Structure formats: C-alpha cells, structure tokens
Amino acid sequence: MGDAGRVIAGSARGVRLAAPGSATRPLGDRVKQAVFGALEPSLHDAAVLDLCAGSGGAAIEALSRGSRHAILVEHDPGTCRVIAENLRRAAVADRARVVRADALGYLRGAAAVDGPFDVVILDPPYADEALREACLLALGAADGPLDPGGVVVATAFGKRPPPAIAGLLRSTRERRFGETLVVFYRRAAPEDVPPPSGA
Numbered sequence: 001m002g003d004a005g006r007v008i009a010g011s012a013r014g015v016r017l018a019a020p021g022s023a024t025r026p027l028g029d030r031v032k033q034a035v036f037g038a039l040e041p042s043l044h045d046a047a048v049l050d051l052c053a054g055s056g057g058a059a060i061e062a063l064s065r066g067s068r069h070a071i072l073v074e075h076d077p078g079t080c081r082v083i084a085e086n087l088r089r090a091a092v093a094d095r096a097r098v099v100r101a102d103a104l105g106y107l108r109g110a111a112a113v114d115g116p117f118d119v120v121i122l123d124p125p126y127a128d129e130a131l132r133e134a135c136l137l138a139l140g141a142a143d144g145p146l147d148p149g150g151v152v153v154a155t156a157f158g159k160r161p162p163p164a165i166a167g168l169l170r171s172t173r174e175r176r177f178g179e180t181l182v183v184f185y186r187r188a189a190p191e192d193v194p195p196p197s198g199a
Helices: 029-043 057-064 077-089 103-107 129-139
Strands: 002-006 016-019 047-051 069-074 096-100 117-122 146-157 169-177 180-187
Touching (some): 016 077, 029 057, 047 057, 047 103, 057 069, 069 077, 077 096, 103 129, 129 146
Parallel strands (some): 047 069, 047 117, 069 096
C-alpha cells in the first residue's frame, strides 16, 4: 500500500493517509494547499462529492476543514476499502459515505437523490479526457446534482485543458502546477446562457 500524504489542515491535520497502490496519483501538498485555500469559503457545512476518489484525500481534507457530509465515488472495490480505512484514520467516517460506482453512472443515477452538492471534486485518470468531459457535462446539466451556488474543481494533465464551458458550467479560474492543471467552475443561471445559434 502506498502513501497518499497527510491531511493539511483542520480537525484531522497531520493524519497520514494510505494510497491504494502505485497507480494512484494523490494531489500533491502544493496543489492541495492551493485548491483548498481557494475553496475555504465554500467548505463550511458543505455537501461534498468526490468523484474518482482514489485515496479519498480530497473529501477528507474538506471534511477536516468543516464540510458537513461527503460522498466518495470509486469503482474499484479494493480502493473503496482503502478509502474506508482513511476515513476511519481521519475520524470523519461518520460524515462520509463511500459509493462503489462508475463516476458517470453515479452522476446519471443516484446523484440526483444524494444531491444537491455544494462542492464537487473531479479528479479522473489523467488519460481519460472523455470521462472528465462527460462528467462536467452531467454536472452542468440544468437538472444536474450541483447546487446553483456550488463549485466544481476539475484536474487535468498535460497541455490540453478541460473545456471552459460545459452545459451551465463556466470556468472561473485556472491554476497550473507543473503538468497538473486545476480548473474551477461555477454554474451559470439558465437564463444567462445564450440560445444555440439559429434557434
């Protein structure tokens, strides 16, 4: 079992988390610090969705900093067991639920019941651009599970960024850390979105 680093701040500060294996890419401390520093105003009492959760480190960081509840979606059963152990280590398991599911399948199904979510973290395998874009479109749908005032944070790797617009989502900020790009999205009101040309 690998090392997914430590929780940076909050009630679980300093707790070391396990990584499911060498293929898992936990967010580095520098990236995590920047992301959660920017999210800080949105985290208090928030409902958090962590898609492609990996070690669960992102949701655990949010819970440690005062989020109310988190759902962590991961399709691999062994990884789900590691997430459950990390939640226990950080003493936040009572405010979290691990869902074994494909991220896009979850968004198209149970998310409608579990939401709305105030903060969504989307950190899919870097090579799977199609999954990232499909998840962003599902989150940006008019009937999607994102709260109207919510925020989505998506990661990408390499030079091709995620789309600036995905349904009702609009990118509001980008931060690059080496090869890792982090994009923040907010939801636009449906009436603020122009109709397709020719409509």
